[in-house]
Amino acid sequence: MAQAASVKSVATRISTQADSKFQDAVAGWVFMAPAFLVIFVFLVLPMLAAVFFSLTNWNGIRPLFTGDGSFNAEAFEMVGLENYQRLLIEDGSRQQAFFTALKNTVYFVMGVVPVQTILALGLAVIVNQRWLKGKGFFRTAFYFPSISSSVVISLIFMFLFASNGIINQGIKAIFPSYENVTWLNDATGIIHALLGALGITRNTVGGWATTEVAGIPLWNWLSGPSVTMLMIMILNTWTTIGTMMVIFLSALQNIPGQVYEAATVDGASAGQTFRKITVPLLRPTTFFIITLGLIGTFQVFDQIYVISSGGPADTTLTIAYLVFRSGFDDQRMGLATATAIVLFIIIFIFTLIQRRITGGDKAI
């Protein structure tokens, strides 16, 4: 009898334990449910939908659902990897457009990311100096472009860089022989322009220049960003520096003062302290900033939309803008989503490479 009672109590104990574990689990899931739901609806679902539509020939117009809510089977056909094939492999206008966009985007990234990182670090170091008066003012001034609307800033830049705008007039006032540059509509690549100044043109470099790789002649691959793209690069650098400066600044203020004191006691010069202490200790932040910069620049869209719509002569057509153009101007939603997925893969690979180089994997 006594034994039976004890068996029973053990059983009860076990079952209450199991119960409370189960209850914990339920409570856990319930608490996480809102976050899961939001992530699922706004992140996972759209991504899966994008992958799905990249395998179809949907034109973005045919209704997916009819009025009574039932699925419209005639909206699209599955075409497998055809969209990817046309973007990447098959000769034709799609491939040409994609690689033109890739070329422009890579020039954009290579120009903007290093410059904005170095300038942001420089500004952060300056506004972090103890001797600087009016720090608050400078921090606000440098940060201001980042919190303004990029559309408004783009419009202001269009006024500044108009062919009779302040920039051209200013340069003309200093150099009277300067001929107005049509910043907003000049398709000349700056590397081409530099080479041209040295007397090197398409016709003098030899036959390889006309060899086509991915539908684009080699000579055109080497164009560099066009003048209009350069202007958008300046704009983009200027607007993003502020945010990056603030991140660098907070990291700088996290470096303990003792480290610098010890260096000073050891007789390190200001330059040595910067190179041997500040830069290495900022490595995790630098990784973070370059990653942000890479993602932001690879996806550049709004300034292009406002200023140039991809022109002149497609020299400001970026991959993100191409996605929009194929999806909404060209009515090829399948192709547009395939482009977006390729863009995602490119960013992913670049981030991995960049992580290797800056040693971000060790720092985090």
Add this chain to the structure above:
Amino acid sequence: MRKSVLGVAVLALLLALSVSGLALAQETIQLAGWSSSDAENAALTAAVEAFEAANPSIDVELIFAPEFETFMQTGFASGDYPNVFYVDSFRLQDWASSGVLEPYGDQITDSEDIYEPLRNIFTYEDQLYCAPKDFSTLALVYNTDMFEAAGVEVPTTWEELGAAATALATEDVAGITTGIELPRFLPLLYQNGGSILAEDGSVSLNSPEAIQAVETFVGWYTAGVGRSPADLGAGWAGEAFGQGKAAMTIEGNWIIQYLLDQFPDTNWSVAELPAGPAGQATMAFTVCYGVAAAANNDNLEASIALADFLTGPEGAQLVAAGGFGPMPARASAADAWLTARGEEFAPFVAGGEYARPWSFPPGFGSFIDTFNTGLNEAIAGNMTAAEVIESAAEIAQEAIDDMS
């Protein structure tokens, strides 16, 4: 606590019932478009109110959507979009072929009265899909002071236009400015006897006539007598012209009100576009009131009634009397428009007789991009006229192959 929850539930139920009760008695249809000038918006609102007064059981909700085409496209995708909406002639074939439009051509009041070129624009696979709201054509806009000062006559052929541009061009003033884009170039192509598509729908762009037309257009710019609006520091050709930086431009009806409002001191006039060897041609830009396809439209009859009211003889008179930039699509209202707007704008109306549609088969978006790029590249000296035509013809062929 429990009581108040119950109270809320009962209230919600009552509300839902009353709303659905209202809906039974009253049909609501949505009318979507983009915002034009304040005066035009007010006129449309007034026309809609007149329709509501005549049809008390129908409520019209007017939506002016920014980024209109993106707004519509996302609506189409979900199958839930406005009952009546603007359709740009350029989009008609894309939208009609996707089955989002209900063709109501046979229910339009006196459709013969609508200009034939306009009816053709909105016809897809032998069905008239919708009735045009109004239209604009391209004409030659010129600065009368500059013409007088230089002693130049209004050009009637492209050679004369080239000569006039050369005579008018100075250090600071371009002889002519236009957007470097397909619609400004197409009249030259048509007037030279070229075409984009043959009768049977095959690509006929690659022809000596087309190459010659590109050479003429590009020639103005490479010779320096033509300059692009961006080059003149302006956002578009109308602005450059108004500022007195160009003696001529090729623009549509929308430039009228713009110049009157923004540049009242500039003296200008309008002429029909010069003619080419194959006669006269201009471009017509027009918008119709599309009606949502039956499958996605629960108020089909009311929708068609609204579209027909707005575009019918009465609606056309309203457009005409307003004297806005765009002209009424009905010949019967042309005189009323000229009276309201001014007889000097007759060249725009004349274009209605021989205008070609700004409209393409489905999937021709990248054709336009390629052509625009080609024209820019040719002016920059990176492409020849033949290469421009060849690359555009290739893309056109690709788009057609894609769709078949």
